[in-house]
Amino acid sequence: MTAQTMTLGYARMGKRRELKKALEGFWSGALGSEALLATFWDLETQAWQTQLQAGIDYIAVGEQTLYDHVLDWATWLGLIPSRFRGLSGLDRYFVMARGREGLPALEMTKWFDTNYHYLVPEIEPEADPSPNFGDFLERVRWAQGILGERTSPVVLSPVTLLCLSQRSGDLRADLEKLLPLYWDLLQELQQLGIPEVQIHDPILVTSQGSGLQEAVEMTYRQLATVGIPVHLVTYFDDLGEAYPWVVQLPVAGISLDFTRGHNLDLVRTYGFPADKILGAGVVDARNVWKIQPEAVLAGLQELQGVAPNLRVQPSASLQFVPHDAALETQLPEPLRNVLSFAEQKLAEVALLARALNGEDTAAQQAEIRQQWQSFAQFSPPNPQVRQALANLKLQDFERSLPYEQRLSRQVQLPPLPTTTIGSFPQTPEVRQWRAKYKRGEVSQAEYEAAIDAEIAKCIRIQEEIGLDVLVHGEFERTDMVEYFAQKLEGFAFTEHGWVQSYGSRCVRPPILYGDVFRPQPMTVREFQVAQSHTQKPVKGMLTGPVTMLNWSFPRVDIPRREQAFQIALALRAEVADLEAAGAVMVQVDEPALREGLPLKKERWPEYLSWAVDAFRLATGGAKPETQIHTHMCYSEFGDIIEHIERLDADVLSIENSRSNNKTLLQIAQAGYRHQVGNGVYDVHSPAVPSVEQILQQLRTGLAHLPVEQTWVNPDCGLKTRRWEEVIPALKNMVAAAHQLGEELLETQLEGSL
Numbered sequence: 209m210t211a212q213t214m215t216l217g218y219a220r221m222g223k224r225r226e227l228k229k230a231l232e233g234f235w236s237g238a239l240g241s242e243a244l245l246a247t248f249w250d251l252e253t254q255a256w257q258t259q260l261q262a263g264i265d266y267i268a269v270g271e272q273t274l275y276d277h278v279l280d281w282a283t284w285l286g287l288i289p290s291r292f293r294g295l296s297g298l299d300r301y302f303v304m305a306r307g308r309e310g311l312p313a314l315e316m317t318k319w320f321d322t323n324y325h326y327l328v329p330e331i332e333p334e335a336d337p338s339p340n341f342g343d344f345l346e347r348v349r350w351a352q353g354i355l356g357e358r359t360s361p362v363v364l365s366p367v368t369l370l371c372l373s374q375r376s377g378d379l380r381a382d383l384e385k386l387l388p389l390y391w392d393l394l395q396e397l398q399q400l401g402i403p404e405v406q407i408h409d410p411i412l413v414t415s416q417g418s419g420l421q422e423a424v425e426m427t428y429r430q431l432a433t434v435g436i437p438v439h440l441v442t443y444f445d446d447l448g449e450a451y452p453w454v455v456q457l458p459v460a461g462i463s464l465d466f467t468r469g470h471n472l473d474l475v476r477t478y479g480f481p482a483d484k485i486l487g488a489g490v491v492d493a494r495n496v497w498k499i500q501p502e503a504v505l506a507g508l509q510e511l512q513g514v515a516p517n518l519r520v521q522p523s524a525s526l527q528f529v530p531h532d533a534a535l536e537t538q539l540p541e542p543l544r545n546v547l548s549f550a551e552q553k554l555a556e557v558a559l560l561a562r563a564l565n566g567e568d569t570a571a572q573q574a575e576i577r578q579q580w581q582s583f584a585q586f587s588p589p590n591p592q593v594r595q596a597l598a599n600l601k602l603q604d605f606e607r608s609l610p611y612e613q614r615l616s617r618q619v620q621l622p623p624l625p626t627t628t629i630g631s632f633p634q635t636p637e638v639r640q641w642r643a644k645y646k647r648g649e650v651s652q653a654e655y656e657a658a659i660d661a662e663i664a665k666c667i668r669i670q671e672e673i674g675l676d677v678l679v680h681g682e683f684e685r686t687d688m689v690e691y692f693a694q695k696l697e698g699f700a701f702t703e704h705g706w707v708q709s710y711g712s713r714c715v716r717p718p719i720l721y722g723d724v725f726r727p728q729p730m731t732v733r734e735f736q737v738a739q740s741h742t743q744k745p746v747k748g749m750l751t752g753p754v755t756m757l758n759w760s761f762p763r764v765d766i767p768r769r770e771q772a773f774q775i776a777l778a779l780r781a782e783v784a785d786l787e788a789a790g791a792v793m794v795q796v797d798e799p800a801l802r803e804g805l806p807l808k809k810e811r812w813p814e815y816l817s818w819a820v821d822a823f824r825l826a827t828g829g830a831k832p833e834t835q836i837h838t839h840m841c842y843s844e845f846g847d848i849i850e851h852i853e854r855l856d857a858d859v860l861s862i863e864n865s866r867s868n869n870k871t872l873l874q875i876a877q878a879g880y881r882h883q884v885g886n887g888v889y890d891v892h893s894p895a896v897p898s899v900e901q902i903l904q905q906l907r908t909g910l911a912h913l914p915v916e917q918t919w920v921n922p923d924c925g926l927k928t929r930r931w932e933e934v935i936p937a938l939k940n941m942v943a944a945a946h947q948l949g950e951e952l953l954e955t956q957l958e959g960s961l
């Protein structure tokens with residue numbers, strides 16, 4: 209049987225981020241809705257055409273979005289929380305996404321283990337959804353005009369949608385409400401002459417997946433009665449325990465991710481129903497490297513032996529990779545040639561299918577092989593780095609003294625010490641200085657003088673506010689990962705390699721391509737400048753190895769653990785240099801540590817083991833006198849607290865205001881013994897918290913965590929705020945800490961009398 213090809217979604221925003229610009233224009237009022245929609249339709253059409261030209265047989269349709277595809281489905285299904293009911297159309301859509309005075313937006317959270325964020329639908333108990341699929345169906349019809357039979361509409365499964373939603377009702381009852389709507393939709397698609405519909409059900413690969421059997425069976429049984437062939441699509445991991453029953457569902461085809469998890473083993477163990485299409489996701493949709501054709505082909509041939517009706521596919525939607533590696537002309541050729549963004553991945557899918565179908569692709573395969581060989585010569589292993597890793601001993605992962613003994617040697621501070629998370633406002637002037645320097649319009653000396661003036665000002669302000677532990681302000685950094693990646697060897701940067709993070713926001717993750725090492729100190733100069741202006745301690749400020757790795761495209765030739773350790777060794781040297789320069793405190797931020805948790809709980813221990821080891825390797829060389837801080841925002845710790853303890857940081861600062869003290873409570877309940885920075889106010893809001901509000905937050909905190917363990921700080925960095933907001937907020941924070949400190953002292957005195 210001839211193998212065909214399919215896509216599950218395409219790169220977003222346009223090659224030049226045209227959609228971002230259109231969205232921002234629309235929000236600012238500079239662009240009308242028609243112009244915005246015209247841009248959107250244009251980009252979607254271009255995406256189809258690109259896929260058509262690549263020869264893809266089944267082309268994903270309807271997954272491009274103005275903001276978020278989960279929000280699209282919530283809106284199409286009519287799952288509109290009552291607070292938005294007075295609104296309609298695009299206005300309502302964007303208010304749900306971004307909020308408006310008095311109308312808080314839907315909550316936003318990570319899409320599985322990716323760095324994409326979706327809006328969490330809210331399903332109210334009395335919800336009586338009235339769907340409107342008009343927009344979706346119009347796009348499908350439009351696509352049919354261009355793609356004909358290749359049109360492959362993408363539908364978000366009701367099971368995944370409900371599992372990701374905020375709801376109080378019973379899953380089955382909610383499903384029963386939604387299924388008739390889906391039924392109608394599938395029938396409409398059938399009437400349009402659509403040959404097959406994709407239903408995306410990634411929830412099936414999570415730990416939750418295997419518990420959903422009843423709901424999933426009910427769903428696909430009912431939808432099968434429409435009569436349109438359904439292709440059930442999963443990605444991001446294997447089906448695990450759910451595999452045996454999922455492959456028996458009444459669907460025409462099933463797509464599996466063969467780039468993550470153990471789906472190949474599952475196919476080997478349980479086989480695959482011969483009457484179903486197997487969508488083989490073999491081209492990694494979440495990383496930027498070309499395939500090794502021989503290896504992938506061998507896997508495909510094996511799969512074809514089990515499932516003769518095979519489709520070659522990217523492992524997931526291509527929304528997680530940028531558009532086109534060919535645009536990166538400034539990258540060294542040997543590197544560029546082994547990069548594969550969305551367009552290159554389409555070509556890979558097509559090549560694999562041709563090879564599988566017996567066409568002669570030897571020349572193309574040889575070319576890719578050759579490109580990888582040139583890359584290997586271009587970026588050979590670094591002997592010193594490899595040696596250092598091979599020589600690691602257990603004690604390299606350990607501070608020389610345990611926490612209890614370090615404590616008395618570290619800087620002594622008043623009770624409830626106050627500090628911040630690191631960054632201070634990045635004003636337009638600061639950004640301009642960085643941009644000018646990057647463009648070569650100002651000399652290094654001029655640039656550094658400008659940054660140093662900002663640092664001096666920042667220190668003066670912090671002293672005036674009365675903070676106990678100061679920071680330099682991070683004015684030299686656009687981004688906490690990019691800054692370090694640029695200072696380290698082994699990372700590359702793209703010009704156009706944007707991927708959507710949420711809504712109109714895009715990120716350009718660095719590409720980790722070679723062994724990492726630190727040619728010279730990265731932060732020492734700025735630290736010294738800051739410390740020279742004050743008697744108070746200034747924290748050295750570094751981004752942790754796990755966050756560096758999780759927010760980059762990692763390499764595929766060595767394990768992630770090893771990549772994290774390489775970064776950790778570079779940071780370890782930086783910690784030593786900071787100490788030598790007089791730092792008595794060093795903060796190593798790990799906001800992405802929790803984010804990196806695998807989708808399946810059974811794989812958590814393995815990840816956490818090396819992730820925590822990487823942090824320990826970065827910080828373990830610090831003298832006992834040096835106080836190691838770490839910061840993690842948006843993290844819940846309840847289920848990973850023992851690993852947080854194993855980080856062995858002296859002070860852990862957390863987000864605690866938006867979670868209503870939940871985070872602190874979890875930490876306290878688990879009996880965490882080290883110090884905790886209570887993130888007492890939300891930096892994401894422009895509102896200035898009152899002294900009373902912060903006092904309240906602190907009092908609740910102190911009911912659970914002893915004063916000796918408590919620090920006071922905002923819940924994250926202040927770079928997106930304005931000075932006018934930051935100064936009064938921090939003043940109130942310090943006032944609250946002082947007031948409480950005095951109260952405590954009084955009660956202590958009373959107690960001792």
Ligand code: GLN
Nearest residue numbers: 629630631797799925926
């Ligand atoms: N030190 C960083 C800052 O203050 C931490 C940012 C983060 O946790 N995301 O900006």
Ligand code: ZN
Nearest residue numbers: 841923924925
């Ligand atoms: Zn943070």
